[in-house]
Amino acid sequence: MMPHAQKAAIFNKDEARTDWHDASLWMVRKKRDFAVSEIPEWEFLREFASDIKMHTLSKLDDYLESFEKAAIQNGAIVHWAADAKEHNDIVLSILNKHQAKKMVKSKSMLTEECHLNEFLEHHNIEVIDSDLGERIIQMLNEPPSHIVLPAIHLKKEEIGELFHRELHTEKGATDPQYLTEAARHHLREKFHTAQVALTGVNFGIAETGEIVVCTNEGNADMGVHLTPVQIHSMGIEKLIPRRSDLAVFTRLLARSATGQPVTVFTSHHRNPKPAGEMHIILVDNGRTEQLGKPDFRSSLKCIRCGACMNTCPIYRRSGGHSYETTIPGPIGSILTPGIDLKKHGQLPFASTLCGSCTDVCPVKIDIHTQLYKWRQIVSEAGLPEGGNKTMMSIMGSGLASPSFFHRLGNIGRKLLRLFPGKERFLSFTVWTKDRDLPKAPVESFREWYVKQTKDGQ
Amino acid sequence: MKVGLFIPCYMDQFYPQAAIATYKLLVKLGCDVAYPEGQTCCGQPLANAGNEAASRGSYLHFVTMFEKYDYIVAPSGSCVYHVRHHFDTLEQTEAVKKVRAKTLDLTEFLLDVLQISSLPAKYPHKVGLHQSCHGLRGLHLGTSSELVNKPLASKLHELLSMVEGLTLVELDRKDECCGFGGTFSVKEPDISVKMGKDRIRDHFSKGAEVITAGDMSCLMHLEGIISRQNIPIKVIHIAEILNTYEI
Numbered sequence: 001m002m003p004h005a006q007k008a009a010i011f012n013k014d015e016a017r018t019d020w021h022d023a024s025l026w027m028v029r030k031k032r033d034f035a036v037s038e039i040p041e042w043e044f045l046r047e048f049a050s051d052i053k054m055h056t057l058s059k060l061d062d063y064l065e066s067f068e069k070a071a072i073q074n075g076a077i078v079h080w081a082a083d084a085k086e087h088n089d090i091v092l093s094i095l096n097k098h099q100a101k102k103m104v105k106s107k108s109m110l111t112e113e114c115h116l117n118e119f120l121e122h123h124n125i126e127v128i129d130s131d132l133g134e135r136i137i138q139m140l141n142e143p144p145s146h147i148v149l150p151a152i153h154l155k156k157e158e159i160g161e162l163f164h165r166e167l168h169t170e171k172g173a174t175d176p177q178y179l180t181e182a183a184r185h186h187l188r189e190k191f192h193t194a195q196v197a198l199t200g201v202n203f204g205i206a207e208t209g210e211i212v213v214c215t216n217e218g219n220a221d222m223g224v225h226l227t228p229v230q231i232h233s234m235g236i237e238k239l240i241p242r243r244s245d246l247a248v249f250t251r252l253l254a255r256s257a258t259g260q261p262v263t264v265f266t267s268h269h270r271n272p273k274p275a276g277e278m279h280i281i282l283v284d285n286g287r288t289e290q291l292g293k294p295d296f297r298s299s300l301k302c303i304r305c306g307a308c309m310n311t312c313p314i315y316r317r318s319g320g321h322s323y324e325t326t327i328p329g330p331i332g333s334i335l336t337p338g339i340d341l342k343k344h345g346q347l348p349f350a351s352t353l354c355g356s357c358t359d360v361c362p363v364k365i366d367i368h369t370q371l372y373k374w375r376q377i378v379s380e381a382g383l384p385e386g387g388n389k390t391m392m393s394i395m396g397s398g399l400a401s402p403s404f405f406h407r408l409g410n411i412g413r414k415l416l417r418l419f420p421g422k423e424r425f426l427s428f429t430v431w432t433k434d435r436d437l438p439k440a441p442v443e444s445f446r447e448w449y450v451k452q453t454k455d456g457q
Numbered sequence: 458m459k460v461g462l463f464i465p466c467y468m469d470q471f472y473p474q475a476a477i478a479t480y481k482l483l484v485k486l487g488c489d490v491a492y493p494e495g496q497t498c499c500g501q502p503l504a505n506a507g508n509e510a511a512s513r514g515s516y517l518h519f520v521t522m523f524e525k526y527d528y529i530v531a532p533s534g535s536c537v538y539h540v541r542h543h544f545d546t547l548e549q550t551e552a553v554k555k556v557r558a559k560t561l562d563l564t565e566f567l568l569d570v571l572q573i574s575s576l577p578a579k580y581p582h583k584v585g586l587h588q589s590c591h592g593l594r595g596l597h598l599g600t601s602s603e604l605v606n607k608p609l610a611s612k613l614h615e616l617l618s619m620v621e622g623l624t625l626v627e628l629d630r631k632d633e634c635c636g637f638g639g640t641f642s643v644k645e646p647d648i649s650v651k652m653g654k655d656r657i658r659d660h661f662s663k664g665a666e667v668i669t670a671g672d673m674s675c676l677m678h679l680e681g682i683i684s685r686q687n688i689p690i691k692v693i694h695i696a697e698i699l700n701t702y703e704i
């Protein structure tokens with residue numbers, strides 16, 4: 001796997017494009033700021049939402065049981081999947097049971113996490129991602145670069161080009177309205193012929209056993225309404241206790257995500273259609289393990305709004321693909337090291353710890369503190385990102401010893417004075433590739449202070 | 458009131474003028490200031506790089522050096538944040554608790570402890586204020602732009618408003634990170650530099666002659682880029698602006 005820094009360096013080669021990417025996401029952040037400024041009780045809502053989620057997580061087993069019980073009473077079929085493989089097998093078994101060869105899918109980062117598409121295609125099942133952004137990247141055979149705006153890394157010219165190739169739109173057409181219309185027609189046909197629809201889940205309500213999907217395009221609903229069999233894949237952390245709790249989250253979610261007061265559709269699915277089947281798959285895939293880590297438990301509060309990505313100055317300048325994870329950006333960097341420390345252990349270092357993610361997060365996850373904590377674990381595990389341990393412990397003792405420390409500092413400064421402009425010679429190459437080193441002054445503060453206090457005496 | 462002055466290592470060596478300004482300002486404001494000469498480092502650079510365990514020695518040394526003071530003042534929100542928040546891994550003895558509670562950034566010390574409401578400082582320049590993240594979002598020296606329901610004021614704004622002749626420029630992005638981030642600046646040099654360039658452009662395009670901040674590390678990073686690209690803008694620590702007066 002290529003290091004994040006290297007991917008970011010490649011992304012930054014085209015500076016104009018980096019600026020465009022940064023500005024597009026900053027615009028979303030500004031829309032969010034505006035929407036949020038209309039809500040005087042915003043900070044209270046964040047606190048409230050965080051409390052509800054922490055409470056739910058603290059009794060997750062109980063709430064999962066009540067959810068299952070209520071869902072079964074509603075006529076749904078509930079499945080439990082310990083990991084991605086089990087999840088995918090369950091989906092396949094449902095498809096096989098109905099001899100389905102075509103499935104429409106909408107709004108599911110969880111199926112991305114499980115790599116469901118590849119798995120089903122391998123079993124000769126056609127999967128059609130039905131939301132526009134998801135469809136675009138599916139056509140390109142790329143993963144999403146953002147959890148809410150999966151194709152945000154693409155310019156409309158590139159989408160025009162793709163649609164010309166795939167959907168035979170006019171060459172050079174870039175009008176979003178025209179392109180969206182073309183995609184609609186293309187998808188309409190798919191909707192009519194699919195036998196099964198799968199959606200993600202934004203919230204599962206323990207009290208009623210229903211699931212809630214928040215969308216703007218309505219494709220999740222269209223899929224569910226047009227096909228006899230519906231599947232809802234849901235991470236176990238998506239639960240909230242009561243339906244009345246939902247209001248807190250719907251107020252936070254869309255405002256944080258896109259700056260809308262609410263998503264266009266907030267759909268509650270509770271019962272199967274007459275003669276239809278409704279499946280709910282509850283997926284763990286590493287979540288209980290994260291729940292068992294007190295320092296990182298609260299990362300499971302995440303409602304996947306994407307605000308931490310939009311605000312992250314690194315994400316905006318490196319793009320979602322640079323993280324090589326399903327969930328990129330700050331939240332991905334605290335979720336994924338728990339899944340595979342070796343592979344994702346570098347991500348907690350792809351941050352300045354500026355804390356903007358923590359302040360923007362609608363459920364108050366202390367993301368930057370968790371990044372810091374993951375760094376400690378990465379280095380404890382002896383991974384290269386954490387630096388050479390022996391070296392670090394020597395440095396550590398040096399920093400605790402005044403005489404060593406002062407000699408080191410003075411030598412450094414004097415070398416810089418002796419060789420001004422020859423910083424490369426001093427192996428500061430990374431710093432000095434695009435930055436100069438500070439000009440070394442004649443005397444340090446300490447030297448000044450000692451003189452000063454002696455003179456004064 | 459006995460004040461122990463903590464000067465971050467790189468400031469001691471490379472930016473003594475900012476440290477001198479801090480010292481002189483505190484003395485002029487009537488504090489009994491001492492700079493314990495045995496001081497080393499707060500341990501932040503190692504800890505942020507993931508080596509908290511190796512920093513323990515310097516944490517303990519910090520506590521020993523400073524426990525006898527009423528207040529420990531540093532012209533660096535970042536180091537102060539580290540002492541206040543990350544010394545929680547030490548055993549919480551009376552000394553550790555005291556040092557953690559009494560270590561303050563210069564700006565909060567001036568406003569919250571000394572409670573100054575005016576300064577005779579003069580600085581007739583157009584200035585851009587860089588809000589260093591650890592001070593802003595870590596120590597809450599101001600309200601970050603993410604917390605939109607509160608006024609966007611900060612302690613640094615309040616202090617700069619006391620300075621005669623100083624005009625603050627309006628930035629497009631009031632508190633975006635400069636990209637320094639300690640270990641980040643060398644682990645991810647390309648984004649680090651890009652972030653710095655973007656910050657400088659924001660200040661420069663609004664007519665700032667000078668960028669100021671409460672943290673010299675951000676300014677060191679920005680200055681490195683400014684110098685390499687020959688941009689006609691300077692950096693200066695806020696203490697140097699506040700200290701522009703004699704008594």
Ligand code: SF4
Pocket residue numbers: 256301302303304305306307308309331357360361362363364365
């Ligand atoms: S961590 Fe917070 S800000 Fe980021 S996606 Fe999750 S809920 Fe949104």
